[in-house]
Amino acid sequence: MNRISIWTASKIFFCIFISLTTSLFSVAQQQQPGFNPYQYEIKKQAEGSKGAVVTAHPLASEVGIRILKSGGNAVDAAIAVQLALAVVYPGAGNIGGGGFMVGYLQDGKKIAVDYRESAPAAAHRDMYIDKDGNALTEKSQNGHLASGIPGTVAGLFFSHRYAKLPFRDLIAPAILLAEKGFVITKSEASSLNRHRDAFIRYNTVVPVFVKETSWKEGDTLIQKDLANTLKRIRDKGAAGFYEGETANLIVAEMKRGNGIITNADLKNYKVRERIPVEFTYNGYTILSMPLPSSGGIILQQTLTMISGKNIAEKGFLSADAVQLVTETERRAYADRAEYLGDIDKVKVPVKQLVSKSYLEKRMADYQPDKAGNSSEIKAGIPTPESEETTHLSVVDQWGNAISVTTTLNGGYGSGTVVSGAGFLMNNEMDDFSIKPGVPNMYGALGNENNAIAAGKRMLSSMTPTIVLKNNQPYLVVGTPGGTTIPTSVLQTIMNVIDFNLSVSDAVNKPKFHHQWMPDEIFVEADFPDDTVSQLKKMGYKISKRGYIGRTEVIKITKSVSNKLLLEAVGDKRGDDDARAY
Ligand code: DON
Numbered sequence: 001m002n003r004i005s006i007w008t009a010s011k012i013f014f015c016i017f018i019s020l021t022t023s024l025f026s027v028a029q030q031q032q033p034g035f036n037p038y039q040y041e042i043k044k045q046a047e048g049s050k051g052a053v054v055t056a057h058p059l060a061s062e063v064g065i066r067i068l069k070s071g072g073n074a075v076d077a078a079i080a081v082q083l084a085l086a087v088v089y090p091g092a093g094n095i096g097g098g099g100f101m102v103g104y105l106q107d108g109k110k111i112a113v114d115y116r117e118s119a120p121a122a123a124h125r126d127m128y129i130d131k132d133g134n135a136l137t138e139k140s141q142n143g144h145l146a147s148g149i150p151g152t153v154a155g156l157f158f159s160h161r162y163a164k165l166p167f168r169d170l171i172a173p174a175i176l177l178a179e180k181g182f183v184i185t186k187s188e189a190s191s192l193n194r195h196r197d198a199f200i201r202y203n204t205v206v207p208v209f210v211k212e213t214s215w216k217e218g219d220t221l222i223q224k225d226l227a228n229t230l231k232r233i234r235d236k237g238a239a240g241f242y243e244g245e246t247a248n249l250i251v252a253e254m255k256r257g258n259g260i261i262t263n264a265d266l267k268n269y270k271v272r273e274r275i276p277v278e279f280t281y282n283g284y285t286i287l288s289m290p291l292p293s294s295g296g297i298i299l300q301q302t303l304t305m306i307s308g309k310n311i312a313e314k315g316f317l318s319a320d321a322v323q324l325v326t327e328t329e330r331r332a333y334a335d336r337a338e339y340l341g342d343i344d345k346v347k348v349p350v351k352q353l354v355s356k357s358y359l360e361k362r363m364a365d366y367q368p369d370k371a372g373n374s375s376e377i378k379a380g381i382p383t384p385e386s387e388e389t390t391h392l393s394v395v396d397q398w399g400n401a402i403s404v405t406t407t408l409n410g411g412y413g414s415g416t417v418v419s420g421a422g423f424l425m426n427n428e429m430d431d432f433s434i435k436p437g438v439p440n441m442y443g444a445l446g447n448e449n450n451a452i453a454a455g456k457r458m459l460s461s462m463t464p465t466i467v468l469k470n471n472q473p474y475l476v477v478g479t480p481g482g483t484t485i486p487t488s489v490l491q492t493i494m495n496v497i498d499f500n501l502s503v504s505d506a507v508n509k510p511k512f513h514h515q516w517m518p519d520e521i522f523v524e525a526d527f528p529d530d531t532v533s534q535l536k537k538m539g540y541k542i543s544k545r546g547y548i549g550r551t552e553v554i555k556i557t558k559s560v561s562n563k564l565l566l567e568a569v570g571d572k573r574g575d576d577d578a579r580a581y
Contacts, residue, residue: 035062037088037182038220044570045504048580049559050397052568053077054552056092056390056480058577059182060084061570063173064394065579067165074400075103075163076170079156081392082406083174083230086152087223088182089575090209090424091191091411092388092480095229095241097426098151099406100289101159102276102464104473106399111162112276115155116292116457117148117428118269122260125451128434135438137430143202144259146414146427148458149269152406153233153241158271162400168234175230178422181222185575189215195412202415204256208422209412225422242266249421257416272344279354281307282497285468288489289405291343291350294336295463298486300354301332303493305363316499317510317527319534320368325494326514326521326540327372329487331362331380333444333516338379341449342457348449349381371539374519388412389462389480393554395566401473401556403464405480410441431458442482445517461485467493473556479549479571484513484522488549496555503555503569511548524548547573 040058051074053064063084064077072080078101085093098117104110127145128136139145160167184192192215199210208223232240240246247266254261276287277296281303288296305328314321339348352358362380366372389407394400407426408414414427433446440446442461450459463486467475475496479488488511495506510527514520520541523532532542550571559565570576 035066037177037180039183042185042575042577044572044576044578046568046578046580048566048568049564050581051077052395052554052566052578052580053081053392054554054568054570054576054578055081055085055392056550056552056574056576057085057089058575059088059177060093060392061577061579064392065581066173067170068396069581070165072165072170073163073398074394074396074402075159076165077394077396078392078402078404079160079163079167080170080173081394082152082156082404083171084177085390085392085406086423087174087177087226089188089390092390092406092408094150094406094408094413094424094426095152095233096147096150096418096423097406097408097413098148098428099155099404100293100460100462100464101155101402101404102287102289102466103162103400103402104287104466104468105162110276110278110287112274112289113155113159114272114274114292114457115151115158116460117151117426118455118457119148119429119432119452120260120262120265121454122262123429123452123454125453127452128429135435137434137438137441140430140432140434141410141427141441142198143414144254144257144416144425146429147259147261147416147425148428149261149265150426151269151271154238154269154271157238158273167237171230171234175227175234178223178227178230181220183218184215184221186217187575189217189219191411195415198412198415199417203417203419204253205419207417207419209417223422225420227422229421229423242269246421250418253416253418279304284474284497285471286465286493287468288463288465291340291348292457293460293462294340295461295486295489297340297350297353298332298336299463299465299490301335301359302328302486302490304354304356304359305331306494311494312498316495316501317531319531319538322512322521322531322535323368323538323540325490326512327366328363329514330372330374330377330516333483334374334377334379337445337516338447339381339449340459342459345453345456346449352381369538374516377516389482389485391464391478391480391550391552393476393478393552393568395473395476395554395556397564399473401466401476401554403466403476403478405462405464405478405485407462407480428458431460439517443515443518444483463489465489465493467497475556476554477551479551481549483515484548487513487515488551492551492553503553503567507551507553507569508572513548522548550574550576552576552578
């Protein structure tokens with residue numbers, strides 16, 4: 001061999017060596033999520049200047065922050081986090097449910113992606129009413145008949161148009177977490193134990209969530225069937241869920257348990273891109289989710305009714321402030337029950353409901369110091385124009401802000417796991433008004449506009465929200481909590497904007513809730529007694545209840561050196577976790 005050919009041969013050898021080691025390295029990387037799913041900590045607060053992620057689970061937050069660090073944007077991280085949550089937080093994270101994404105993108109584009117479940121073609125108005133006219137809430141809330149057509153996977157692929165990285169990179173961590181397992185937290189262990197009977201009752205094949213002995217903190221949860229489903233989604237795209245083997249497994253599961261979702265239902269599922277609700281409050285611009293969520297409209301109605309009434313001067317959690325907020329909520333939730341529903345299927349007088357003049361009239365009979373009465377305050381337009389969910393907030397270095405709330409509805413949804421596919425189905429059909437006057441599992445009443453119809457989306461309360469200051473993202477906020485969602489988001493926004501609370505206090509201080517019916521104010525256990533007794537004197541019925549929401553917030557400001565300052569806070573009320581860098 002002459003010198004040239006020795007040089008060429010060594011170059012070739014070097015290239016082969018490099019490419020072999022690189023591919024071996026990336027295979028090795030693909031086999032490990034890059035962090036330890038068998039040992040991790042929950043972080044409640046984080047600060048950074050480049051990116052921040054807050055989710056309901058530390059492993060999901062870690063997945064999100066790693067995606068951001070590897071060059072992904074906020075949408076990439078939001079997709080990867082949702083997939084990771086479907087594995088590590090099975091009570092609410094999902095591929096068998098639906099959700100909403102609200103985003104403010106770096107180029108100023110405002111997005112609202114609706115991947116809410118819809119009613120199967122065979123669904124009909126009276127499907128949960130027996131021959132004697134009784135409402136069958138057991139069927140709308142549990143088991144096979146409770147599920148709407150899942151929207152999450154379609155939503156992830158739809159939102160991927162705003163992402164940067166290949167989808168396979170975003171789903172890889174979820175696949176590994178499902179395949180190799182992760183250790184569960186104390187609260188996950190007790191939650192799985194609490195649901196043991198339901199998992200047995202609502203499944204035809206005993207799912208992986210049922211163990212002979214009780215679950216305990218530190219046990220490893222491995223989900224092989226789910227890993228295989230995620231691989232089909234990785235390899236075939238949305239068709240890996242809505243068609244072929246996964247779809248067949250869903251339909252077979254439905255048939256075994258008298259459910260009604262068919263292959264055609266799955267194949268026909270469509271994401272809707274919508275225009276976010278947008279309005280101003282005290283100089284800030286609020287972007288939130290429009291119908292089929294009631295969240296954005298309730299937020300706009302309540303904040304508009306509150307504005308101009310000096311809430312800040314009344315004082316944080318003062319009886320006067322709580323009373324004002326309660327009275328606006330009474331009116332907004334009365335309207336919700338009467339008018340709101342799937343805007344693609346029914347007429348909703350949205351413009352009128354959020355107009356300033358209408359809302360001023362609505363508050364005309366508001367009396368400070370005196371409790372209103374829900375049986376007197378009905379929906380406001382005289383002649384109409386004819387606990388499990390999860391939130392995640394993400395901000396990246398380019399100024400994209402993403403707010404996502406996604407749900408199975410109740411904890412672990414319908415309780416039914418698609419056998420062979422390893423994921424839980426939602427019980428979202430209960431968010432319809434199954435019979436006029438019969439409250440859903442969150443006590444929400446509904447009417448004709450939210451009655452069941454084939455292909456219709458059930459009304460939601462999910463309120464993924466972004467607050468802009470000077471046209472730049474300032475707060476990314478949202479929470480689970482059924483009908484308490486809009487009122488928790490409302491309080492969190494006011495806590496920062498009006499009461500000047502730190503992000504941590506805005507999230508963690510006691511919350512309260514009113515929703516027209518039942519006519520009472522619900523407060524958390526640590527709500528100030530003094531305020532409770534003053535409100536009682538005004539004529540309010542007050543009930544203590546468990547935690548309200550699990551709010552995830554990122555606040556975006558600039559530091560003195562004009563660098564981005566991201567403050568991320570995960571709610572104290574759960575395993576919620578904040579990361580930033
Ligand atoms: O869409 C809705 O409004 C409900 N399905 C949300 C359920 C929920 O937030 C449960 N979380 N605790």
